[in-house]
Amino acid sequence: MLVDFFLHLKSRQLPVSTNELLALLEALEARLVSGSLDDFYLLSRALLVKDESLYDRFDRAFGEYFRGIEALPGFAPEVPEEWLELAARKHLSEADRLKLQKLSYEKIFEQLKERLAEQKERHAGGSKWIGTAGTSPYGHGGYNPEGVRIGGESVGNRTAIKVWDQREFRNLDDTLDLGVRNIKVALRRLRRFARKGAATELDLDGTIAGTARNGGWLDLHLRPERHNAVKVLLFLDIGGSMDDHIQACEELFSAARAEFKHLEHFYFHNCVYEGVWKDNRRRHDEKLSTWDVIHTYGPDYKLVFVGDASMSPYEIARPGGSVEHWNEEAGAVWLERLLATWPHAAWLNPQQEAHWGYTQSIQMIEQLLGKRMFPLTIDGLERAMRSLSK
Amino acid sequence: MKFQGTDTYVATRDLTLAVNAAIALQRPLLIKGEPGTGKTLLAEEVASALNMPLFQWHIKSTTKAQQGLYEYDAVSRLRDSQLGDPRVEDIEHYIVHGVLWQAFECDEPSVVLIDEIDKADIEFPNDLLRELDRMEFHCYELHRTIKAKHRPLIIITSNNEKELPDAFLRRCFFHYIKFPDKETMQRIVAVHFPVLKHELLKEALEVFFDLREVPGLKKKPSTSELIDWLKLLLAEDIPPEALRAKEAKDAIPPLHGALLKNEQDVHLFERIAFMARRKQP
Numbered sequence: 001m002l003v004d005f006f007l008h009l010k011s012r013q014l015p016v017s018t019n020e021l022l023a024l025l026e027a028l029e030a031r032l033v034s035g036s037l038d039d040f041y042l043l044s045r046a047l048l049v050k051d052e053s054l055y056d057r058f059d060r061a062f063g064e065y066f067r068g069i070e071a072l073p074g075f076a077p078e079v080p081e082e083w084l085e086l087a088a089r090k091h092l093s094e095a096d097r098l099k100l101q102k103l104s105y106e107k108i109f110e111q112l113k114e115r116l117a118e119q120k121e122r123h124a125g126g127s128k129w130i131g132t133a134g135t136s137p138y139g140h141g142g143y144n145p146e147g148v149r150i151g152g153e154s155v156g157n158r159t160a161i162k163v164w165d166q167r168e169f170r171n172l173d174d175t176l177d178l179g180v181r182n183i184k185v186a187l188r189r190l191r192r193f194a195r196k197g198a199a200t201e202l203d204l205d206g207t208i209a210g211t212a213r214n215g216g217w218l219d220l221h222l223r224p225e226r227h228n229a230v231k232v233l234l235f236l237d238i239g240g241s242m243d244d245h246i247q248a249c250e251e252l253f254s255a256a257r258a259e260f261k262h263l264e265h266f267y268f269h270n271c272v273y274e275g276v277w278k279d280n281r282r283r284h285d286e287k288l289s290t291w292d293v294i295h296t297y298g299p300d301y302k303l304v305f306v307g308d309a310s311m312s313p314y315e316i317a318r319p320g321g322s323v324e325h326w327n328e329e330a331g332a333v334w335l336e337r338l339l340a341t342w343p344h345a346a347w348l349n350p351q352q353e354a355h356w357g358y359t360q361s362i363q364m365i366e367q368l369l370g371k372r373m374f375p376l377t378i379d380g381l382e383r384a385m386r387s388l389s390k
Numbered sequence: 391m392k393f394q395g396t397d398t399y400v401a402t403r404d405l406t407l408a409v410n411a412a413i414a415l416q417r418p419l420l421i422k423g424e425p426g427t428g429k430t431l432l433a434e435e436v437a438s439a440l441n442m443p444l445f446q447w448h449i450k451s452t453t454k455a456q457q458g459l460y461e462y463d464a465v466s467r468l469r470d471s472q473l474g475d476p477r478v479e480d481i482e483h484y485i486v487h488g489v490l491w492q493a494f495e496c497d498e499p500s501v502v503l504i505d506e507i508d509k510a511d512i513e514f515p516n517d518l519l520r521e522l523d524r525m526e527f528h529c530y531e532l533h534r535t536i537k538a539k540h541r542p543l544i545i546i547t548s549n550n551e552k553e554l555p556d557a558f559l560r561r562c563f564f565h566y567i568k569f570p571d572k573e574t575m576q577r578i579v580a581v582h583f584p585v586l587k588h589e590l591l592k593e594a595l596e597v598f599f600d601l602r603e604v605p606g607l608k609k610k611p612s613t614s615e616l617i618d619w620l621k622l623l624l625a626e627d628i629p630p631e632a633l634r635a636k637e638a639k640d641a642i643p644p645l646h647g648a649l650l651k652n653e654q655d656v657h658l659f660e661r662i663a664f665m666a667r668r669k670q671p
Contacts, residue, residue, distance in 0.1 A: 017560050023415060030414045032407070039407065046408040050559035052422060052566035208464050218468060 005065055009048065012061035016048050023047050037066065199224050231262035233297055233342065235276070237307030238267045245350035248376055249306055252348070262301075266293065270311040271331035272338060273322055290334060294341050302388050303338060303345035306376070309365040310351065316364050335368050345369060346384040350376040391440055399428065399435040400570075400578045408565035409436060418522050418544035420559070423567030426612025429547040433503035436545065443500045445542075447489040449510045455517030458488040458504075459527050459536075481531050490521060494538040502544045508551040515558040523561055570613060572599065582617050583624070593633035594620060597643045601650075606658060611649040619648040 006021045024047045033039035041062060049058045199222040206221030213219070234256060236249060256263055266276040266288070275287035314321035316331040339345055347365060349356070353375040356362045366373040372387055374380040393409045395401035401409070409432075412419035421429045437444035447458055463484045470478045477483050487495075493502045507515060521527050525538035546562065548554065570578060572595060579591060598619075602610050611619075622645045632644055643649070650656050 015556070019560055023417065023563075026415055027411050032411055032414055039403075042404040042407045043411060046404070046411055046563050046565050050420070050562065050564045055566065204464065208468075211468060216471070218472065 008065045009058070009061050012057060012064075014049065014054060014057055014061060020048050201225055230260055231297075231301045232256065232260050232264070233293075233301045233303050234263060234265040235272060235303070235305045235307075235338075236265060236267050237305070237309075238269060242308055242350075245308060245376070248350050252306060252376065264297065264301075268307075269322075269324055270307070271315050271322070272334045273325075273327045273331060274329070274334065290338075294337060297342075299342060301342050301344075303342035304384075304388070305345070305347040305369075307347070307349065308351045309347065309349055309362045309373070310359050311361045313360050313364060316361055316368075332364075332368060335365070339369065344388050345372060346388050347373040348376045348380065348384055349373055353380070393436050393439055396435050396439045398581055399431060400574060400581055401432075401435075402570075402574060405432075405565060405567065408563055412545075412563050413440075413543055415563075416541045416543075418546055418562045420546045420548060420554075420562040420564045421567060422548050422550055422564070424569055424610070424612055425549060426614035427567045427569065428613060429567060430503065430505055433501055433505075433545040433547075436543070437501040440501075442498065442543070443496060444503060445489045445493045445496075445500060446503045446505065448505045449507055449514070451509055451511070453510045453514065455510075455514050455521075456488075458490045458518070459521065460488050460491050460529060461486045462531055485529065485531060490527070491536055493542040494525065494536050496542070497539065499540040500542045502542045504544065504546045506549055507546050507554070508548040512552060512555075515554050519557060519561065569602075575613070575616070578613060579616070579620065583620060586620065586624070587630065589630040590623065590628075590633070591620075593630045594623060597633050598649070601643070601659075604659060604662060607650075607655050608652045609650075609655065611651075615649050615651070619645060622648050 002021065002025065006016060009016050024044055027033075027043060027047060033043050044062075045055070045058055049055060201223050203221040203223040206223065207219065210219035210221050211217065242249070266278060268276050272290065274290050276290055276293060277287050279286060312321070312323075315323065316335075319328055319330050320326050321330065347369050349362065351359075351362070356366070356373070362373070372384075374384040374387075391413060393401070393406055393413065395406060408419060411417075421432060423429055433446070434444060436442075462481075463486055467478055467481075467484045489502060493500050522544060525541050526535055528535050575595060575598075576591070579586065579595070583591075594616075598611065598616050601607075626645065628644055646656070646659070650659060
C-alpha cells in the first residue's frame with residue numbers, strides 16, 4: 001500500500017525512510033484524514049518531508065504521481081519565470097468565460113507539451129501561448145476553466161489548481177535562492193569553538209576531581225569561556241565581469257562579517273597580483289603589497305576567494321597579462337604563493353557550475369586550487385565549508 | 391482529543407493536521423518558520439486547548455541534553471558534606487529533575503515544549519534520540535530507569551540556525567509555518583482585536599503587506615510585529631485616513647518603529663519613500 005508512491009518520492013531524490021512510510025500508514029489507519037486528496041497531501045507532507053527546502057520538490061513529485069504525467073516524454077517542467085511575470089490582468093466578462101471551451105486534462109497536457117516545444121519567447125495576452133494574462137489554458141494571471149497555472153499568484157478566479165501546484169515553497173529550495181540568512185546557515189559549518197581568554201567559568205568536573213584529590217576540601221577550578229576561533233581571509237574579485245554578481249557577493253560578505261571574529265577582506269581584479277586593496281573607492285592610491293598580507297596572517301587562517309574567474313588566460317599564465325597594469329609575475333605564481341601560505345582554501349564562483357567547462361580561465365584556476373572551486377549557491381557554500389573544515 | 395485552534399490562536403488546516411497527527415501517533419512535532427509566526431505560542435495554545443500541563447524547556451547555546459533529564463548537584467553535596475549535614479547520606483536529594491523527567495513522571499498526558507533547539511550544540515539533538523523515541527532514560531546515580539507514564543506531546547521549534555541531524559528528523563513530524571496570506575492574517579487580527587474598525591484594519595493590512603514587498607529589507611515585519619503595531623495605532627488613536635496618505639510627504643507609515651526593527655531598514659525605507667515623492671509631479 002502506497003509503496004509505489006513511496007518509491008516515486010525516493011526516485012525524485014526525497015530523503016524518505018521506511019519508518020516514515022509506516023508512520024504514514026499508521027496515520028491513515030487511525031483515520032486522521034478523510035478521503036480528501038488535499039488532506040492526504042498535507043498529512044503526507046508533515047510525515048515524510050522534514051525540511052522546508054524540500055517542500056518544493058515534494059510538491060512536484062506529488063503532482064506528478066497523482067496525475068500520472070511523468071510518462072510525458074520530453075516534457076521539461078521548468079518554464080522560464082520571465083514568461084510568466086504578471087504583465088497585465090485581463091478582465092473577462094461572464095459571457096466570454098462561457099465561450100471558452102472546456103478542455104479535458106489529457107488534452108491540456110498534450111497541448112502544453114506541444115506549445116512548450118514551439119514557444120521560444122515570453123508572451124503576454126493572447127489566447128494560445130503560455131504566458132501571462134491571456135485566455136490560453138497555460139501560464140497564469142488569465143482565465144480558462146481548466147487552466148494549468150505555471151507559477152505566479154492566483155488572480156482570484158480560483159477555478160484551476162491544486163495546492164501542490166502552487167509551489168509556494170519554491171523560494172526555499174536550496175538550489176535556487178541565496179539570501180543572507182541562508183548564507184549564514186551555511187557559513188556556520190565553519191565555526192570551531194575553542195577556549196581562550198581569561199578563566200571565568202566554573203569547571204565543575206575539574207573542581208570535583210581537584211576536591212577529591214584534595215582529600216575532600218573544596219578546590220575550585222575555573223576555565224576560559226568558549227569562543228569561535230575560526231579565522232578567515234576573504235579575497236573578493238571586483239569590477240568588470242563581476243558587476244553582475246555584486247548583489248550575491250554583498251550578501252555573502254555581510255553574512256560572513258557576522259559569523260566570524262577574525263575576518264579580513266581584500267579586493268582584487270580578475271586575478272591576484274602583487275597588490276590588493278581594502279577600500280574599493282581608493283583602490284589606486286591605497287594598495288597593499290600582497291607580500292605584506294602573506295607575512296601578516298598566520299597559516300591557521302582559511303583562505304576564501306570569491307570571483308567568477310572569467311578572464312583571458314593570459315591574465316593567469318603570463319607576466320604582463322593583467323588588463324590594468326604591468327605585472328612582473330604571472331597571476332598563477334601569486335595564486336600559488338597564497339595557496340602555499342594558507343593551505344585551507346576554497347574558491348567560490350558565482351557563475352553557474354554547468355558553464356564552467358566552457359571558460360578556459362575557470363578551468364585553469366580550478367586546477368590551480370586542486371578542484372576546490374564551488375558555485376555560489378547554498379549547496380556550493382556547504383561543500384566549500386565542508387572542504388575548508390577538513 | 392483533537393486540536394482545532396483556539397479563540398486566541400488561528401491555526402491553519404495544515405497546522406492542525408500536523409498537530410493532530412503528532413498527538414495520534416505520539417511522535418515529536420518539529421515546527422519551523424519565520425520569526426514571529428507563532429511557533430512558541432503553538433505549544434502554549436495546544437496545552438490550554440487540550441487542557442494539559444505544559445513543560446517548557448528553553449534552549450541556549452550552553453544547554454546540554456542531560457539538563458533536560460536531570461542534573462546531579464555535586465557542589466551542594468560537597469558543601470553539605472563539609473558542614474556535616476545528614477541530608478548528604480541520600481543522593482536523591484541532590485538529583486535535580488529536568489523538564490523531561492517532570493513530564494515523564496506527570497500523572498496525566500502533558501505537552502513539552504523544546505524551544506529553539508537549533509541554538510544548542512550540534513550534538514544536542516543526537517543526545518536526545520533515545521529519550522524521545524522510547525520516552526525513557528536511565529539515571530545512573532539512582533540506578534533507576536525513568537519511564538514515561540503517559541507519552542507526552544513534544545513540540546520542538548527551530549529557527550534554522552543549525553541543521554538538525556537526519557536520524558533526529560526521521561523521528562519527528564515536521565511543519566513549516568509559512569507566512570499567513572491576507573485572509574488568514576485578517577482572521578488572526580480579528581482574534582486579537584475583535585472591535586478594530588474595519589477601515590483601519592484594511593488600510594493597516596495594506597500598508598503592512600506593501601512593506602513586506604519592499605525589496606532588500608533585512609528583517610521583514612512578521613505577524614507579532616503587526617499585532618504590536620496595531621496596538622500602538624489603537625493606543626494613539628490614529629485615523630485610517632492617515633495610513634492612506636500615500637501621496638503626502640509622510641509616505642512612511644506612522645509609528646513604523648514597531649514594524650521595522652533595523653536602522654538600515656528604516657533608512658532604506660525612507661530613501662524609497664523619498665524617491666517615490668520625487669517622482670510625483
